[in-house]
Amino acid sequence: MLSWLRWRNPRRNDDAEGCILPQELVDECLSYLHYEYQSTHQPNDLMACALVCKSWSLAAQRHLFKIVRLGTTRRRSHIRLLDRTLRASPHLIQHIHSLVLYRGPLVKKKNSINIAAFEKICNISYTHLESVFFLDGEITFTLRYARALQRLLSLPTLCQVNLSGTFPDPAAFCAVWDRCSPTIKHLELHCRNHIQHDLHPTASHSSASVALRSLKLNIYSFNGVDEWLNHDLCPFDFSQLAVLSVTNPTLLGIGRSRMIPALQTIRALEFNIGMFFDENQLIDLSLFSNLQFLRISFYCHPHLTAIALDTLSTLVISSAIRHIVMSFWPTNIDAHWQAVYDQFDSKIDGLQLQHLLSVGLEMDVQDYTCMAEFFPRLHSRNLLCRSDSGWFERRREAYLQ
Known part of the structure; x- marks a missing residue:
């Protein structure tokens, strides 16, 4: 393929990068590396492609930053590295479409996202973020965490939210949803409320109601989440619901x-x-x-x-x-x-x-x-x-x- 393209596009004197591949072809070829990257979480091949030439770099960057996972096998230093990278190259932010955040004993403590790092990640000015996955294994979902997550859920581009964790503080649970974006169409909740606090909203939602198209609930007992969903002050509207799990x-x-x-x-x-x-x-x-x-x-x-x-x-x-x-x-x-x-x-x-x-x-x-x-x-x-x-x-x- 490369030989054929070189024959079709002989190098010109003003071509600093040599053979010019159609961007669609580059994107298609690198997409296979993207699928491998998503299954192995090993970005080495994509990072190498980013060094080939400008067109390859752009395609590789789109795949490398499309889904950002933090708190899994990544050390805290990787969170700081991501923050520095995005501040130095803000154009990369547009490539982030999904953000996956883990914290708590589900992973090694050294990988866990502390509150300062969590707030820093949530404060990034995402422009194309569509999905947020927050998986919390600790019984420490405080109001401070909720307010940081609230910033992500208010983004006008957001359409999917997956929230998993234990909420010992009902105020923190309710605060997560204040000002959530009306563009959210899919919601997954895997929430636990072992202390059996009342999760009823105490104030009306500060933005437009959120008309869900898909709802998935992983709750096995009466833990307050069901009452919250059926409360008149709950921000979610079920009149357009198409898929229920x-x-x-x-x-x-x-x-x-x-x-x-x-x-x-x-x-x-x-x-x-x-x-x-x-x-x-x-x-x-x-x-x-x-x-x-x-x-x-x-x-x-x-x-x-x-x-x-x-x-x-x-x-x-x-x-x-x-x-x-x-x-x-x-x-x-x-x-x-x-x-x-x-x-x-x-x-x-x-x-x-x-x-x-x-x-x-x-x-x-x-x-x-x-x-x-x-x-x-x-x-x-x-x-x-x-x-x-x-x-x-x-x-x-x-x-x-």
């Missing part, structure tokens, strides 16, 4: 007034039926008038199996549902489990859903090969297929494009 839908309060508009807009739904599931609040899937994709994950216990079957029974023949994914844990093939699989095969087949295109079993290829024979009805109708664990994320991305 929740560990336990009974915690979210599907039937509450703030969630009622979402029943008409949700197109993809994912939830677990596990030990914290409230059997007295069965989810009526017929309420979701535009539901097209459903994923149910549950622990295979006789009591929970009955709940899952009853939940599926709420789907009506005219439902818009097109794809159902079942995730069984554990997956076994003894006589008891064969009977369980037969119940699901019979139940879904008997619903005679008009628009159903597939029923996916979320498992690896080897397990699926063994399990498929226990779903003869769905298999005979060419509905049965294998699904992997990335199904829901891909579906979410398809809806949010």
Whole structure:
């Protein structure tokens, strides 16, 4: 390729950089290094490419700074280096689209981001930041951390927020969301409130309401987050929600007034039926008038199996549902489990859903090969297929494009 380009573009006397490659070709070639960099977090190849020539340097910089991760395997010196680099070369800030911040015992203490470094990172004037991921393993999410994070969440370019941590201070939790940008479309919360403080907002949101398109909640028990989401002063609006993933839908309060508009807009739904599931609040899937994709994950216990079957029974023949994914844990093939699989095969087949295109079993290829024979009805109708664990994320991305 390079030889052909040199023949097509012989070096001119005024060409200080030699062969000129089309920028699109450079970007395409370096994109493969970018994918490797994202999986290995080893930027050596991209850094070497940045030294070749100006066009390569620009492309490499875009990939090197597209996703910035701090607090994982990076030492604190790397945080200081990033700060100095961005101050010396502010044009690099435009390449930062995602910021991933780790702190706490999830990583070695020497890598943990202290409050001074955290504030310094949050105070950078990001111009194209779209996603913020904050993963906190310590029970020290103070008001000072919340106010620093608040600056990031107010950026007008932001569209995705993933927040994970424990909040012993309810004031800190509520402060995070004050002045958050109305451009946020996707929210993931993996929050814990072990002290069981009241997380109700005490003041109205200072900016426009935030109309979410996607919401993912990883909460297993009543910890105040569910009450906060259903509070009238919560900044988030669910009237345009298209994708909902929740560990336990009974915690979210599907039937509450703030969630009622979402029943008409949700197109993809994912939830677990596990030990914290409230059997007295069965989810009526017929309420979701535009539901097209459903994923149910549950622990295979006789009591929970009955709940899952009853939940599926709420789907009506005219439902818009097109794809159902079942995730069984554990997956076994003894006589008891064969009977369980037969119940699901019979139940879904008997619903005679008009628009159903597939029923996916979320498992690896080897397990699926063994399990498929226990779903003869769905298999005979060419509905049965294998699904992997990335199904829901891909579906979410398809809806949010």
